[in-house]
Amino acid sequence: xxxxxxxxxxxxxxxxxxxxxxxxxDCVETSGAFVLHLLLKRCLSLDSSFAVFVxxxxxxxxxxRVLRKMGCNLSVQKKNGKLHFLELLDFSARSKENSVDDGFxxxxxxxxxxxxxxxxxDTKASCVYIMIDDxxxxxxxxxxxxxxxxxxxxxCSTLTSEMDCSLIILNHEDVYSSxxxxxxxxxxxxLSDIEIRAAPLNTGLAADxxxxxxxINKGLLNDDRRSGRRIWNFQFKVKExxxxxxxxxxxx
Amino acid sequence: MAEGxxxxxxxxxxxxxxxxxxxxxxxxxxxxxxxxxxxxxxxxLASLLSTGTGTAVVLVAFHRSxxxxxxxxxxxFRNSIRLLDCYSDPLAWKSNHHPxxxxxxxxxxxxxxxxxxxxxxxxxxxxxxKDLGAQGHDRVTVAIDSVTHMLRHAPLPSxxxxxxxxxxHEKISSLxxxxxxxxxxxxxxxxFEYISTMIASLQPIVQLPDYANANISASITSLEExxxxxxxxxxxxxxxxxxxxxxxxxxxxxGSVKFSSxxxxxxxxxxxxIPKVQFNIQLSxxxxxxxxxxxxxxxxxxxxxxxxxxxxxxxLSESQKDPSSIKIGGLSEQKRGNNNKSExxxxxxxxxxxxxxxxxxxxxxxxxxx
Numbered sequence: 231x232x233x234x235x236x237x238x239x240x241x242x243x244x245x246x247x248x249x250x251x252x253x254x255x256d257c258v259e260t261s262g263a264f265v266l267h268l269l270l271k272r273c274l275s276l277d278s279s280f281a282v283f284v285x286x287x288x289x290x291x292x293x294x295r296v297l298r299k300m301g302c303n304l305s306v307q308k309k310n311g312k313l314h315f316l317e318l319l320d321f322s323a324r325s326k327e328n329s330v331d332d333g334f335x336x337x338x339x340x341x342x343x344x345x346x347x348x349x350x351x352d353t354k355a356s357c358v359y360i361m362i363d364d365x366x367x368x369x370x371x372x373x374x375x376x377x378x379x380x381x382x383x384x385x386c387s388t389l390t391s392e393m394d395c396s397l398i399i400l401n402h403e404d405v406y407s408s409x410x411x412x413x414x415x416x417x418x419x420x421l422s423d424i425e426i427r428a429a430p431l432n433t434g435l436a437a438d439x440x441x442x443x444x445x446i447n448k449g450l451l452n453d454d455r456r457s458g459r460r461i462w463n464f465q466f467k468v469k470e471x472x473x474x475x476x477x478x479x480x481x482x
Numbered sequence: 483m484a485e486g487x488x489x490x491x492x493x494x495x496x497x498x499x500x501x502x503x504x505x506x507x508x509x510x511x512x513x514x515x516x517x518x519x520x521x522x523x524x525x526x527l528a529s530l531l532s533t534g535t536g537t538a539v540v541l542v543a544f545h546r547s548x549x550x551x552x553x554x555x556x557x558x559f560r561n562s563i564r565l566l567d568c569y570s571d572p573l574a575w576k577s578n579h580h581p582x583x584x585x586x587x588x589x590x591x592x593x594x595x596x597x598x599x600x601x602x603x604x605x606x607x608x609x610x611x612k613d614l615g616a617q618g619h620d621r622v623t624v625a626i627d628s629v630t631h632m633l634r635h636a637p638l639p640s641x642x643x644x645x646x647x648x649x650x651h652e653k654i655s656s657l658x659x660x661x662x663x664x665x666x667x668x669x670x671x672x673x674f675e676y677i678s679t680m681i682a683s684l685q686p687i688v689q690l691p692d693y694a695n696a697n698i699s700a701s702i703t704s705l706e707e708x709x710x711x712x713x714x715x716x717x718x719x720x721x722x723x724x725x726x727x728x729x730x731x732x733x734x735x736x737g738s739v740k741f742s743s744x745x746x747x748x749x750x751x752x753x754x755x756i757p758k759v760q761f762n763i764q765l766s767x768x769x770x771x772x773x774x775x776x777x778x779x780x781x782x783x784x785x786x787x788x789x790x791x792x793x794x795x796x797x798l799s800e801s802q803k804d805p806s807s808i809k810i811g812g813l814s815e816q817k818r819g820n821n822n823k824s825e826x827x828x829x830x831x832x833x834x835x836x837x838x839x840x841x842x843x844x845x846x847x848x849x850x851x852x
Binding site: 331335338339342377380381384385388391392413416417419420446459460461463 | 576
């Protein structure tokens with residue numbers, strides 16, 4: 231459930247968005263992985279929820295260790311069928327038998343099957359997440375084929391409307407900083423409903439503040455949100471077992 | 483006004499022997515983050531369907547699910563729209579593994595699973611248009627959301643040929659599509675603009691540099707303003723070759739799109755023609771008055787006052803106190819003086835009229851009515 235004063239939940243319109251594509255962007259100076267950890271913890275803390283985690287950058291033990299400090303035991307969640315963890319550290323979409331397109335097709339159908347199974351067991355699950363960490367490694371797995379990555383993400387996004395789940399993807403924005411036209415990044419921004427950007431402070435490093443978070447909630451015409459506000463900017467501090475969000479100067 | 487012209491042109495269709503009118507709706511991430519373009523797209527759909535002139539729409543859905551578009555339309559319009567579903571399974575990833583049941587889709591939604599094969603794509607659209615024609619709709623508009631998705635699956639020449647074929651077909655009365663300009667090279671955008679009769683682009687109210695890498699925290703107010711307002715620039719190509727430019731402001735509030743007029747295009751164009759430089763090249767009112775009061779060299783007042791020759795190195799008031807300044811009462815006195823002195827060259831400048839502005843760039847041929 232959303233905590234009182236939770237700026238991230240307020241900015242996203244709901245602590246657990248439904249049917250949305252959420253793009254989390256970060257850079258070398260400020261990692262945005264904590265957003266993924268926080269959203270995963272919030273999802274699994276509900277009685278009726280399910281998550282598919284596509285891990286390309288870290289093994290299961292890494293996430294288990296991080297989430298355990300936050301009060302969430304991933305091993306137990308996995309055993310109880312609430313978490314479907316795909317460890318794909320050596321994933322390559324192309325193989326001797328398959329083209330890149332076939333490789334992503336198989337991965338998509340595995341994700342779809344996991345979500346369908348969860349939905350069939352619990353048709354009223356309030357929170358179903360598909361999380362991908364991260365897109366830049368997916369591009370490497372596709373041998374640099376931006377089109378195949380976009381096809382895969384398009385199919386994953388179709389699950390948001392068909393299965394009432396949310397797609398949360400992490401992307402390292404500064405890998406495109408030298409390109410004249412970062413098309414993949416622009417495609418992702420067009421695709422997403424909510425953008426969350428982690429960036430360093432404008433004033434430099436600080437001991438008590440680890441960075442700033444900008445949330446752009448684009449919304450839709452049929453959005454029920456009464457507030458017209460779409461953009462939030464606040465600072466954060468990553469602690470051992472939680473994350474603190476606050477406006478500049480209001481940290482206590 | 484711009485929106486009304488666009489809807490009327492799409493609704494009226496083309497004259498016999500002409501290609502169908504085509505609208506190219508352009509947007510980009512900064513303007514305003516691409517969400518308003520889909521709002522305008524859906525607004526146009528609703529406007530076309532609500533005109534009550536028998537207009538029907540074939541909607542090619544790439545970006546959102548067909549059910550999403552149906553949920554935004556009134557139930558009374560659902561018989562006037564057919565959707566080609568290119569969103570759910572464009573590459574047959576699902577149908578190859580889990581074939582859907584035959585009665586899976588509603589009647590007005592047709593699933594397309596082989597987007598890579600454009601001839602089949604074209605024939606699917608025409609089949610839906612003929613289906614609507616058979617139900618009594620004499621005008622069928624094709625709406626594509628968006629051609630950016632098409633270009634990921636087919637080369638540019640093939641997509642352009644498909645759009646041209648649609649414009650030529652007798653069953654299609656008009657056509658409009660959406661394109662994201664920041665996802666393509668300028669030559670691609672230009673290609674689509676060439677085959678369209680109307681170009682509508684969404685521009686941000688506040689220009690921000692490099693949206694993707696911008697320091698958003700420093701420009702939140704501007705971004706928020708861009709979310710609620712946008713500039714709606716429309717270029718209409720007339721049959722006689724003339725191009726009409728319109729610029730309006732777009733406002734999105736509580737789920738509806740509203741258009742309002744802004745200052746005339748000529749003033750906007752005039753403002754845009756002034757080069758944007760760091761120093762001020764405009765004249766204030768005081769500066770205009772001071773310039774009007776400057777006495778030009780060799781200018782004869784003809785009213786008995788002294789001729790003040792301003793050499794540019796000292797102020798006018800100082801020259802009045804200088805006893806060496808030339809004091810000549812009038813032309814007649816000047817002539818008498820000249821008889822006794824060695825001849826000197828003189829220039830007498832007489833203004834055509836007191837209203838003439840100095841340094842006027844008026845072309846004397848401007849009053850000719852050619």
